[in-house]
Amino acid sequence: MDIWMALIQMLNGIQYGLLLFLVASGLTLIFGIMGIINLAHGAFYMLGAYLAWWLAGITGSLGAAVLLSLPLAAGIGYAIEVLLVRALYKRDHLDQVLLTYGLILIFNEAQRVFWGNDVHGVAAPAMLDWSIKLTDTLSYPVYRLALSGVCGVLAVAMYLVISKTRFGMWVRAGASNRDMVAALGIDVKLLFGLVFAVGAALAGLAGAISTPISSVAPGMGDNVLILCFVVVVIGGVGSVKGAFLGAMLIGLADTFGKVFVPDFASFTVYGVMAAVLLWKPKGLFS
Amino acid sequence: MISTSVPKRLAILLLAVLTVLALFPVWGKLVFAAKFAFLMQKLTGIMILAILAMSLDLLVGMAGLVSFGHAAFFGLGGYMLAMLSPQYEAANLWLVLPAAVATSALAATVVGFLSIRSSGIYFIMVTLAFGQMGFYFFNDSKAAGGSDGAYVHVKPAVEAFGVTLLDLDQKLTFFYVALGAMVAVYAFLKVLLASPFGRVVSAIGVNENRVQGLGFNPRAYKLAAFVIAGGVAGLAGFLAASQYGFVNPAMLGWHQSGHVLVMVILGGMGTLFGPVLGAFILELAHFAFESMTDHWLLPMGALIIAIVLLLPKGVAGLLLQWGKDKEDAT
Numbered sequence: 001m002d003i004w005m006a007l008i009q010m011l012n013g014i015q016y017g018l019l020l021f022l023v024a025s026g027l028t029l030i031f032g033i034m035g036i037i038n039l040a041h042g043a044f045y046m047l048g049a050y051l052a053w054w055l056a057g058i059t060g061s062l063g064a065a066v067l068l069s070l071p072l073a074a075g076i077g078y079a080i081e082v083l084l085v086r087a088l089y090k091r092d093h094l095d096q097v098l099l100t101y102g103l104i105l106i107f108n109e110a111q112r113v114f115w116g117n118d119v120h121g122v123a124a125p126a127m128l129d130w131s132i133k134l135t136d137t138l139s140y141p142v143y144r145l146a147l148s149g150v151c152g153v154l155a156v157a158m159y160l161v162i163s164k165t166r167f168g169m170w171v172r173a174g175a176s177n178r179d180m181v182a183a184l185g186i187d188v189k190l191l192f193g194l195v196f197a198v199g200a201a202l203a204g205l206a207g208a209i210s211t212p213i214s215s216v217a218p219g220m221g222d223n224v225l226i227l228c229f230v231v232v233v234i235g236g237v238g239s240v241k242g243a244f245l246g247a248m249l250i251g252l253a254d255t256f257g258k259v260f261v262p263d264f265a266s267f268t269v270y271g272v273m274a275a276v277l278l279w280k281p282k283g284l285f286s
Numbered sequence: 287m288i289s290t291s292v293p294k295r296l297a298i299l300l301l302a303v304l305t306v307l308a309l310f311p312v313w314g315k316l317v318f319a320a321k322f323a324f325l326m327q328k329l330t331g332i333m334i335l336a337i338l339a340m341s342l343d344l345l346v347g348m349a350g351l352v353s354f355g356h357a358a359f360f361g362l363g364g365y366m367l368a369m370l371s372p373q374y375e376a377a378n379l380w381l382v383l384p385a386a387v388a389t390s391a392l393a394a395t396v397v398g399f400l401s402i403r404s405s406g407i408y409f410i411m412v413t414l415a416f417g418q419m420g421f422y423f424f425n426d427s428k429a430a431g432g433s434d435g436a437y438v439h440v441k442p443a444v445e446a447f448g449v450t451l452l453d454l455d456q457k458l459t460f461f462y463v464a465l466g467a468m469v470a471v472y473a474f475l476k477v478l479l480a481s482p483f484g485r486v487v488s489a490i491g492v493n494e495n496r497v498q499g500l501g502f503n504p505r506a507y508k509l510a511a512f513v514i515a516g517g518v519a520g521l522a523g524f525l526a527a528s529q530y531g532f533v534n535p536a537m538l539g540w541h542q543s544g545h546v547l548v549m550v551i552l553g554g555m556g557t558l559f560g561p562v563l564g565a566f567i568l569e570l571a572h573f574a575f576e577s578m579t580d581h582w583l584l585p586m587g588a589l590i591i592a593i594v595l596l597l598p599k600g601v602a603g604l605l606l607q608w609g610k611d612k613e614d615a616t
Contacts, residue, residue, distance in 0.1 A: 031407070037407065037410075084591065084595075087595055088594070088595075091598060093407075094346070094352065094547075094551050094555070095551070095594050095598065097547070097551070098548060098551045098552065098590060098593075098594045099590075099591055099594045099595070101544060101548055101590065102586075102587040102588070102589075102590030102591040102594065103587065103591070104587070105583040105584075105586050105587030105590070106583070106584055106587035106588065106591075108583060109581050109582075109583035109584045109587065110584070112581065113581055113584075222541075226414070226418070226540060229411055229414070230411065230414075230415065233407065233408060233411040233412075237407055237408075263426050263427070264422065264426055265426075266418070266422045266425075266426065267419060267422050267423070267426070270415040270416075270418045270419045270422070271419070273411070273412075273415045274400070274412065274415050274416065274419070277404060277408060277411070277412050277415075278400060278403070281403050281404040281408060282404070282408060283408070
C-alpha cells in the first residue's frame with residue numbers, strides 16, 4: 001500500500017468514525033443520563049436518511065432536506081420519550097430493551113409503508129460534488145471531506161455545550177448521579193426529554209448527511225445500532241469522550257480491516273471490542 | 287428473578303395446554319384440513335425455539351446474565367449437524383447429537399470464561415461481540431457454505447440391526463421428538479434449579495455479593511450455568527437444522543439472539559414456563575399477523591409494546607398472579 005492509498009483509507013476511517021460518533025454520542029448520553037438502553041436509536045439514523053432522500057426529492061436540495069429533517073427527527077424523538085419511554089424509568093433495563101425492540105419493528109415497517117422496499121441513492125450537492133486529484137489515478141471526493149468537517153464541528157460544539165453551558169452542566173450531573181440532580185430541583189422530565197430529542201436529532205443528522213456516500217435502504221439502522229453499541233461500550237457507557245475515542249477506533253478498524261483482511265473485515269470490529277473489554281471490562285473511560 | 291414453584295391451578299392449566307398441543311396431530315387434521323401440514327411444521331419449529339428460550343432463561347432469569355449472543359450456540363449446534371452429516375446417507379443420531387451439544391458447550395466454555403468477567407450492559411455487549419464473531423465466522427469463511435448456508439441432505443436417524451427405529455424425516459415423528467425434547471429440557475432445568483447447584487445460581491441472580499460472602503465462587507457457578515445453557519442451545523440448534531434440513535449464518539446472528547431474548551422477557555423471565563409461552567405467543571402472533579397483512583411488523587411491534595407497558599412481569603407474571611389468587615380464595 002503506497003502512501004496515497006494509506007492516506008485515503010485513513011481519511012475514510014476518520015470520516016466513518018466521526019459519523020459513528022454522531023449516532024453513538026446520543027446513545028451513550030441517553031444510557032448514561034436516563035439509564036435507558038435505547039435499541040430504537042438506529043431507527044432515527046434510518047429515519048434521518050429516508051427523510052433526507054424524500055425531502056431532497058421534494059425540495060430539490062439536499063441541504064434544505066437535511067435542515068428540514070432535523071426538527072422532524074427531534075420532534076419524533078421527543079414524542080416517543082414523552083409517550084412511551086417515560087413510563088419505564090423505574091422498570092428493569094430489560095423492559096426498556098423489549099419496548100425499544102418493539103419500536104424498531106414499528107419504525108422498520110412504517111418505513112416500508114411510507115417509502116417502500118427500494119434502495120435509493122442521493123446525489124451530493126453540486127457545490128461539493130467534485131474530487132481532489134491526488135495522483136494520476138487516485139482522487140478524493142470533496143463531499144467526504146465536508147462530511148468529516150461537519151461532524152468535527154459538531155463534535156467540538158457538543159464538547160463546548162457539555163463543558164461550558166448550564167444545560168451541559170445538568171447533562172454531566174445527570175450522567176454521574178441522576179437522583180441527586182432530581183433532588184436539586186432540576187426539571188428532570190424536561191432534561192430527559194431534551195436529551196432524548198437531541199440524541200434522536202444527532203442520529204437523524206448522521207443518517208441524513210451520509211446519504212450521498214451510502215445507499216438509503218431498509219434495515220440500514222440495525223447495523224449502525226450494533227456498531228454504535230460497540231462504540232459506546234468500548235468508550236465506557238455514559239462518556240462522550242469515550243464514545244469519540246471508541247468511534248475513531250471502530251471507524252479505523254473497520255476501514256483498515258476491509259483493506260488488510262477483506263475476508264474477515266467484520267471480524268476486526270468485534271475483535272477490537274473483545275480485546276478492549278478483556279483489557280478494561282468497563283470500557284476505556286468509566 | 288427467583289424461581290417460584292408453579293401454583294397448582296396454573297400447573298393444571300399448563301398441563302391441559304400441553305395435552306392439547308400433544309394431541310394436535312389428531313384434532314388439527316380435522317380443524318385445519320388444508321393448513322395441517324404447515325401448522326405441524328410451524329408448531330415443531332416453535333417447540334424447538336421454546337427449548338432455546340428456556341436455555342436462555344437459565345442465564346437471564348436465574349443467573350442474571352443477559353446474553354445477547356445466545357444464538358451463536360444454537361447456530362453452532364445446527365452447523366455441527368450440517369458438517370458432520372455424510373452426504374448421501376443418514377447420520378447416526380447417537381454420534382452427531384452428542385457431538386453437536388458438546389461443541390456448543392465447549393464454545394460456551396471459552397466464551398463464558400472470557401465474558402463473565404464483565405457484568406451488566408458490558409456483559410450484554412461482550413456476548414453480542416462473540417455472537418457476531420460466530421456469525422461472521424460462518425458467513426465469511428468458505429468452510430460451510432459461507433453466506434449461502436449449508437444443507438443437511440438426509441436427516442439423521444437411529445438404526446439398529448438395519449431397522450430404522452427413529453427417522454427424523456417423518457414429520458409426525460419429529461413433532462413428538464421436539465415435544466419430548468421440550469418437556470425433557472423443562473424437567474432437566476427444573477431439577478437442576480432445585481438442586482444445590484441451581485439454588486446458588488438463582489441466588490447469584492438475586493444478590494451476587496451475598497453469595498460470595500457465603501463462601502461460594504460466583505464465577506465458577508456462572509460459568510457452569512453458561513456452559514449448560516450453551517449445550518442446551520446446541521441441542522435446539524441441532525433439532526432446528528434437522529427439521530429444516532438447512533443451516534445459514536443468520537441462525538447465529540444478533541437478530542436471532544434478540545428474538546429469543548424477547549421471547550424470554552415477554553413470556554416472563556425466571557419462570558422457565560414463561561419463555562416457552564413467550565415462544566408460542568411471539569411465533570403464533572407472527573403467523574396470525576402475517577396472514578392478515580403484509581405489514582405484520584406494525585401490529586407485532588404494538589403487541590410487544592403493549593405487553594411491556596401492561597404486564598411488568600411478562601405473561602407468566604399475570605398467570606402466576608391468577609394462580610395465587612385462586613389459591614388464596616379457596
